[in-house]
Amino acid sequence: MDSILPWQQQIWQGLQRRIEQQRMPHALLLHGPKGTGKKSLSLALAKSLLCEQRTKSGEGCGHCNSCRLFVAHTHTDLHLLEPEEGKSVLAVDQVRGMVEKFSYTPQIANRKVAIINPAETMNSSAANSLLKTLEEPSGEAVLMLISHAPASLLPTIRSRCQQLAFPQPSRTEALAWLGGQLDDKSMADTILGMAEGAPLRALALSGEGQQAHYQQMAEELVELLQGRANPIRVAYRWNSKKLDPTTTLRWLQQWVTTIIKQQFSNDPATTEPVSSLFRLLQRVDRKRFFLFSDRLNQAIRLSTTPVNKELLFEGLLLEWIRLAGDPLDASSFR
Numbered sequence: 128m129d130s131i132l133p134w135q136q137q138i139w140q141g142l143q144r145r146i147e148q149q150r151m152p153h154a155l156l157l158h159g160p161k162g163t164g165k166k167s168l169s170l171a172l173a174k175s176l177l178c179e180q181r182t183k184s185g186e187g188c189g190h191c192n193s194c195r196l197f198v199a200h201t202h203t204d205l206h207l208l209e210p211e212e213g214k215s216v217l218a219v220d221q222v223r224g225m226v227e228k229f230s231y232t233p234q235i236a237n238r239k240v241a242i243i244n245p246a247e248t249m250n251s252s253a254a255n256s257l258l259k260t261l262e263e264p265s266g267e268a269v270l271m272l273i274s275h276a277p278a279s280l281l282p283t284i285r286s287r288c289q290q291l292a293f294p295q296p297s298r299t300e301a302l303a304w305l306g307g308q309l310d311d312k313s314m315a316d317t318i319l320g321m322a323e324g325a326p327l328r329a330l331a332l333s334g335e336g337q338q339a340h341y342q343q344m345a346e347e348l349v350e351l352l353q354g355r356a357n358p359i360r361v362a363y364r365w366n367s368k369k370l371d372p373t374t375t376l377r378w379l380q381q382w383v384t385t386i387i388k389q390q391f392s393n394d395p396a397t398t399e400p401v402s403s404l405f406r407l408l409q410r411v412d413r414k415r416f417f418l419f420s421d422r423l424n425q426a427i428r429l430s431t432t433p434v435n436k437e438l439l440f441e442g443l444l445l446e447w448i449r450l451a452g453d454p455l456d457a458s459s460f461r
């Protein structure tokens with residue numbers, strides 16, 4: 128996807144003015160919530176910067192030599208750096224390799240473009256190897272760093288980039304766009320909720336597998352509280368390669384937050400799975416809930432690191448079971 132999303136029009140026009148006035152910065156930091164279209168805009172900008180005859184609105188024309196190579200993912204002046212399949216961090220070698228290639232003169236277009244996504248997954252050696260290129264790239268070049276967590280970037284990296292903040296679109300904007308992308312428009316509301324309001328994340332979650340996981344998770348959490356499910360098996364299922372551990376934990380966090388709010392408001396939910404979970408947990412001491420919530424936030428932070436996710440889930444699920452009653456002996460489940 129490399130189109131300009133409705134809520135990015137203003138950002139796009141600002142960038143186009145800079146290209147026209149030849150004031151395009153060498154280094155940009157695109158930051159904002161995950162799933163709101165930073166990568167799709169960075170690709171649209173890359174296509175535009177490499178194109179030989181941009182359209183009136185500044186987009187890549189789609190048929191020049193550069194655009195054709197861009198679409199075929201074989202443009203030698205474009206470097207897209209992302210963690211390799213199955214990895215959660217960018218390797219130092221990937222960044223060093225890009226830095227080296229970035230020092231050559233462009234081969235096809237008038238400039239070189241690199242996109243680093245997400246920039247916060249570079250360790251300090253990788254980030255340091257990028258500093259010189261960020262400061263003074265050789266020749267015409269634009270480097271785009273994408274970040275969902277700009278505060279965790281090295282200050283030396285942040286200070287060398289022109290920052291572009293991406294807002295989360297309004298619920299109305301997000302629903303209108305999402306409705307147009309889904310085969311079944313009636314699912315837009317549920318899926319946007321699953322994605323905490325981030326429309327591109329919602330679209331990624333719209334596959335049947337994700338919705339089925341969401342439903343099954345809710346059932347498993349109820350069954351765990353009733354002593355009818357095995358936390359070891361549930362943790363094993365949650366650790367499937369097809370599922371994103373952070374998303375799984377964020378869904379649990381959404382439910383826990385809703386239950387805590389309801390305990391305070393004394394206004395039980397009518398929607399599942401929250402109403403079933405609330406019934407089973409309504410007598411739980413708030414302090415224990417807050418402790419669980421803290422532990423869950425910690426697990427969310429760890430879920431983007433290389434820790435063993437299955438063990439992370441197991442520990443958390445055993446604490447989840449303890450919320451419902453007396454501490455259970457984990458060995459009885461084996």
Ligand SMILES: [Zn+2]
Pocket residue numbers: 177178179180181187188189190191192193194
């Ligand atoms: Zn073109």
